[in-house]
Amino acid sequence: MKIAVIGCTHAGTAAISNMIKLYPNAIINVYEKNDNISFLSCGIALHVSGVVKDANGLFYCTPEELTQLGVNMFMQHEVLDVNIEGKTLVARNLQTNETINDTFDKLVIATGSWPIIPKIEGINQENVLLCKNFQHATTIIEKAKDAEKIVVVGAGYIGIELVEAFEMRRKQVTLIDGENRILSKYLDESFTDIIEEDFRNRDIHLALGETVTRFVGKNETVAAVETTKGTYEANLVILCIGFQPNTQLFKGQIDMLENGAIKVDEYMRTSNEDVFAAGDSCAIRYNPTGEHAYIPLATNAVRMGTLVAKNLMEPTIKYIGTQGTSGIKIFDQNIATTGLTEMMARRMGMNVKSITILEHDRPEFMPTYEDIMLKVVYEEETKRIVGAQVMSKVDVTQSINTLSVCIQNNMTTDELGFVDFFFQPHYNKPWNFLNQAGLQAL
Secondary structure, three states: OEEEEEOOOHHHHHHHHHHHHHOOOOEEEEEEOOOOOOEOHHHHHHHHHOOOOOHHHHEOOOHHHHHHOOOEEEEOEEEEEEEOOOOEEEEEEOOOOOEEEEEOOEEEEOOOEEEOOOOOEOOOOEOEEEOOOHHHHHHHHHHHOOOOEEEEEOOOHHHHHHHHHHHHOOOEEEEEEOOOOOOOOOOOHHHHHHHHHHHHHOOOEEEEOOOEEEEEEEOOEEEEEEEOOOEEEOOEEEEOOOEEEOOHHHOOOOOEOOOOOEEOOOOOEOOOOOEEEOOOOEEEEEOOOOEEEOOOOHHHHHHHHHHHHHHOOOOOOOOOOEOOOEEEEEOOEEEEEEEOOHHHHHHOOOOEEEEEEEEEOOOOOOOOOOEEEEEEEEEOOOOEEEEEEEEEOOOOOHHHHHHHHHHHOOOEHHHHOOOOOOOOOOOOOOOOHHHHHHHHOO
16 A cells, blocks of 8 residues: 655644554655654744743654654655546655656645735735744744844734743734734633733733734835734734645645635545545534534644544544634633634524633632633523633633533533532632533523
8 A cells, every 4th residue: 555645744743653553564655845844833932932942842753753664754845736536646856856756545635734925015025924834933033033123913822922922032012913802713802801901011012903004114124014003113023814724736626615624524534535634734523513614723633643544444433523622821821712702603693602700729718829710602592512711820721621521522501510520629619610600601
């Protein structure tokens, strides 16, 4: 059996590592455009802030390791064409410009995603940067050394983490986003209000509800960012607008969503039975709605890549879907979220209610305790839980993993009220705050 793998970040690395064990006699040819694999881009901001001293620690696998296990690693090779029906591909060596023609019995698509790059005047000027891979990380680190005024465009996770990192480096930071709130896809207003106030108290300028119209340059280097509401000086601009699936090679050959995300079934199969896909190039079942959704997260990618290997020869282990569970630490606040926010659920036309709990993490008779804010979103008719968010200066983020499982299993708020949780004064209260959310939900 001959397997071709296109892309080797998280999904690709997971698929390859497992295929080596499961199919020791298979020929595995891997095509990767970069000169590295398995880079944890979530660590870029930690490197920028100085928390992570060595960016090489953000890799958990190397091409050499896979080569030693018998994999044919075609690094710095760009796949130019794929004929799915004919089971052929064409790749170019980016160092020598040599072209390779190859065949396959099974194809694994792990091409990932790429930052959205809008068509804005001046976007190609020096010091307007993306934030995705290892090369981007090293460039941001180098450029930020001499930059005093930095503009971050995009208030999602990556943008927020970079803003925090630059503030820790004592830079003058402006955050621009078209939405009126930061992290609007992940958190409801009661949470983002607190974070935004903290940002302003740290002299971070928030330019929300504004759209970038032009990057103003001086000597072909960015000097300012113009928006629909103002102009902001900048020595450095980081674009964190979002991601789109990197799937142009396969358009018209397999089924996709409108945005280009490849549709896969519960066994990671595409609409062609010999073609599998995993990671940020895919649309997967989103359990709060039961529909396909595009949720580019490394956690999803690793799970999907592993399942590709398990199901390559025959359907074996089903993918149980995702809640899009994620977490972030912003200054003193530990934050996690799963499923739908109340705002997103209502935008989708769902009839939902919510309960917000303001609790302490430990009994008040203990020497110290911290505030917790938990919100649970649920369907009004069925009380089925569809989303949750938590924030506290003490780390209670694992509670969102529990609520992720609740969503996974279609649990209701009534059931949540009586789930068996332990009590120990060092850690929690007799009625766990998750129980309290279930008990107080109407």
